[in-house]
Every structure is written in structure tokens, then in C-alpha cells.
Amino acid sequence: MITEKEAVRISKFLSLVLRHQPETIDLVLDENGWADVTPLIDKCNQKGITLNRELLEHIVATNTKKRFSFNDQKDQIRANQGHSIDVDLALSVQVPPDLLYHGTAERFVSSIKEQGLIKQQRQHVHLSAKQSTAVQVGQRHGKPFVFSVLTAQMHRDGFVFYLSDNGVWLTDHVPAKYLSF
Ligand code: HQG
Numbered sequence: 001m002i003t004e005k006e007a008v009r010i011s012k013f014l015s016l017v018l019r020h021q022p023e024t025i026d027l028v029l030d031e032n033g034w035a036d037v038t039p040l041i042d043k044c045n046q047k048g049i050t051l052n053r054e055l056l057e058h059i060v061a062t063n064t065k066k067r068f069s070f071n072d073q074k075d076q077i078r079a080n081q082g083h084s085i086d087v088d089l090a091l092s093v094q095v096p097p098d099l100l101y102h103g104t105a106e107r108f109v110s111s112i113k114e115q116g117l118i119k120q121q122r123q124h125v126h127l128s129a130k131q132s133t134a135v136q137v138g139q140r141h142g143k144p145f146v147f148s149v150l151t152a153q154m155h156r157d158g159f160v161f162y163l164s165d166n167g168v169w170l171t172d173h174v175p176a177k178y179l180s181f
Pocket of ligand 1: 015065067082103104105108111112115116117118119120121122125126137138141168
């Protein structure tokens with residue numbers, strides 16, 4: 001099997017092509033974000049990302065955040081969340097827990113207190129059920145800062161939430177009045 005380092009390298013490349021820029025390898029995603037596995041493997045290899053079906057299955061199974069899923073027939077694959085391209089994951093609406101968390105960097109805090117949480121380049125604002133996950137997400141951007149999100153109130157007020165297949169809570173926008181810090 002491959003080293004952890006190589007698995008991370010491949011996973012990052014898969015995130016790039018399945019979430020953001022399929023055109024870098026001439027890959028086509030359908031409207032629900034699915035890519036056919038065979039051309040994906042071929043096109044990755046052409047770009048110097050050594051991949052075969054066994055390796056891909058290993059990465060899908062062992063990826064720390066379960067970032068990717070196969071369809072039932074295992075002939076298509078997609079990213080479970082995090083897209084910047086316009087795909088419809090066709091997730092069903094879910095009732096959120098009373099509180100969720102959003103991790104960010106301290107330098108964004110004043111802007112977030114004014115504007116609320118904005119999805120920026122991605123299709124959704126990403127929230128987590130665990131505070132510890134939010135700290136890790138925030139650390140990607142700098143010194144972490146965690147907002148609590150009053151999701152029970154948002155739900156009561158008609159805001160809609162989705163849960164990705166890998167357990168990330170998604171919503172369109174969190175107005176500042178629902179943030180607690
Ligand atoms: C911030 C990773 C200023 C927001 C993670 C964040 C997640 C604002 C940044 C997933 C703002 C966007 C997504 C406002 C939001 N003013 N800054 N009004 N509203 N922001 O990467 O949530 O590892 O697009 O706080 O684990 O950090 O890739 O979003 O800091 O699940 O699988 O704007 O990506 O998953 O950054 O991360 P991002 P995110 P993976």
C-alpha cells in the first residue's frame with residue numbers, strides 16, 4: 001500500500017478536481033457532483049497522480065474526514081462537501097442539533113460579527129457538531145476562534161440545514177444575531 005504522505009497528496013488532488021476545478025484534468029462532473037471512476041483514474045495518471053482502482057478504494061475508505069463517496073455501483077465518485085462549483089448534492093433537509101460550531105481565524109472575527117457567516121467561494125457555510133472539529137477547521141486559516149451558532153433558533157426561524165454524508169452541517173448563511181461567542 002501507499003504511504004500516508006502519498007495518500008494525502010492524492011486526496012488533496014481529488015479535492016481539487018472533485019470540488020473546485022474538474023477542468024484541470026478535463027473531467028466532467030454531473031449535476032449532482034459525480035465523476036465516472038474510470039476516466040478519473042486515467043486522467044489523474046496522465047497528470048502524474050499515480051492512481052488505480054485499489055488505491056482509490058483505499059483512499060475513500062481511510063480518508064480522515066471521509067471526504068469522498070462512491071455510488072452504490074462503485075463506478076462513480078464525488079466529494080461529500082466543500083464544493084465551490086455549482087453542484088446539487090441533493091441532500092435532504094435535516095433538523096440540526098440545538099447548537100453547532102464554526103471555526104475561523106481571529107482576523108475574520110470582526111467582519112463575521114458584522115456580516116454573519118458568509119459562504120464565500122463555497123456552496124454552503126460549514127458547521128460542525130463538535131467544538132474540537134471547529135478548532136481544527138479554524139486552524140487552517142490562522143489563530144483559531146470558534147463561534148457557537150444558535151441553530152435551534154435558526155431552525156425555528158425557518159433556516160434550512162443539510163448534513164453531508166461525512167457529517168458536516170451545511171447552511172446558506174448565518175446572520176450575526178445567531179452567533180454566540
Ligand atoms: C470565513 C474543510 C470574513 C470563514 C473544513 C472561513 C470545512 C468570513 C473562511 C470546509 C465571513 C472561508 C470549509 C465574513 C465567513 N467575513 N470571513 N463575513 N464569513 N468567513 O475554507 O468553513 O478539510 O471556504 O470563517 O474542514 O473554513 O477541505 O470555509 O474561515 O469543513 O475537507 O471565511 O473545508 O474541509 O473558508 O472550511 P473556507 P471553512 P476539508
